[in-house]
Amino acid sequence: MYEMKPEYYTGIEAIDQEHSRLFDMAQETQDLLGDNLLYDKTEKLNSLISELIDYTKTHFAHEEDYMRSIRYAGIDGHMALHRRFEDSLMQFDPDSLEDREKQDEIAEKLLGFLITWLIDHIQRVDMVYANSVRQ
Numbered sequence: 001m002y003e004m005k006p007e008y009y010t011g012i013e014a015i016d017q018e019h020s021r022l023f024d025m026a027q028e029t030q031d032l033l034g035d036n037l038l039y040d041k042t043e044k045l046n047s048l049i050s051e052l053i054d055y056t057k058t059h060f061a062h063e064e065d066y067m068r069s070i071r072y073a074g075i076d077g078h079m080a081l082h083r084r085f086e087d088s089l090m091q092f093d094p095d096s097l098e099d100r101e102k103q104d105e106i107a108e109k110l111l112g113f114l115i116t117w118l119i120d121h122i123q124r125v126d127m128v129y130a131n132s133v134r135q
Contacts, residue, residue: 002026002115008122010130015066018059019126022118025052029111033104041103049092049110056086063126072129081125085117 004020025048032044060082067075092110096102 001030008119010122010126011134012066012130015063015126015130018055018062019118019122021055022052022059022114025055026111026115026118029107029114033107033111040100041107042098042100045103045107045110049089052110052114053086053089056082056089060086067129070129070133072132074128078125078129081121085121088113088117 002023004016004023008019008023009016010019029048032038032041032048035041038044060079064075064079064082067078072078092106096106
């Protein structure tokens with residue numbers, strides 16, 4: 001359900017591969033939501049959130065290095081958006097995952113946040129620097 005589509009490809013292979021992994025994490029979150037046999041999702045949710053935090057930091061560092069390499073003029077604003085995403089992601093409180101009744105709600109919020117941000121960011125922000133290379 002959540003996967004890279006042609007309109008999400010920047011044409012920069014390394015960046016596209018990392019975006020693809022982020023879509024995979026969104027799909028893993030969706031799969032966890034649909035797993036009605038798993039009574040306590042605390043461990044899996046913690047793992048997903050932790051991996052997402054680590055992976056986005058790595059991805060953002062790669063993307064920012066790339067923007068520096070092409071001397072992208074809009075890098076400061078782009079980096080500010082990355083920091084806001086990281087700050088928002090840190091709002092997912094691991095302690096709240098202990099409440100099994102709220103786990104699906106938290107997973108839904110995480111999924112909605114991730115997929116909305118990812119699609120919007122790729123199409124409206126990442127494509128700007130990707131297109132600047134092609135000009």
